[in-house]
Amino acid sequence: METEAPPPQSAGAAKRAARLQTPRLKREQTTMVAMLRLYCADHHGDGNTDAEGLCNVCAELLAYSRKRLAACPFGPEKPTCVNCQVHCYGPQQREETRVVMRYAGPRMLLRHPILAIAHVIDGKRPAPPKPRGVNAAGAAKAAPPAEKAL
Ligand code: SF4
Ligand SMILES: [Zn+2]
Secondary structure (H helix, E strand, O other), rough: OOOOOOOOOOOOHHHHHHEEEHHHHHHHHHHHHHHHHHHHHHHHHOOOOOOOOEEEEEEEEHHHHHHHOOOOOOHOOOHHHHOOOOOOHHHHHHHHHHHHHHHHHHHHHHHOHHHHHHHHHHHOOOOOOOOOOOOOOHHHHOOOOOOOOO
């Protein structure tokens, strides 16, 4: 039986996917998963989780953050999102992420000290200026907030 070939990936999508494989952005994803897992286990822990240990709500936030990371105009040179001058997150996801980080941040030092220290070092680097032509509001509009609460 013949298997159908996947649809061809656009050049932009391929570039975004490749970015997520760079060491810095891979580490950002690992940090986000670790923080969400800490938060999720203590707030939504009904045992119904996906392969990354997350409930549906947290998995949605992770998927959103990966999309934003893949499209980040700074690529592997990105500042920490909290220091960024673009702020591409929609208001709801930004607030949800802030809540997760406030809870998980102090716990990361004990549970994932290397990731936590790397994140602190990233946060010390000065944020690059906002690139010309990048519109945070447009980015937020492209990915509307989900209708749910963390
Ligand atoms: S908030 Fe800034 S650093 Fe974070 S993904 Fe968006 S553009 Fe990149
Ligand atoms: Zn959860």
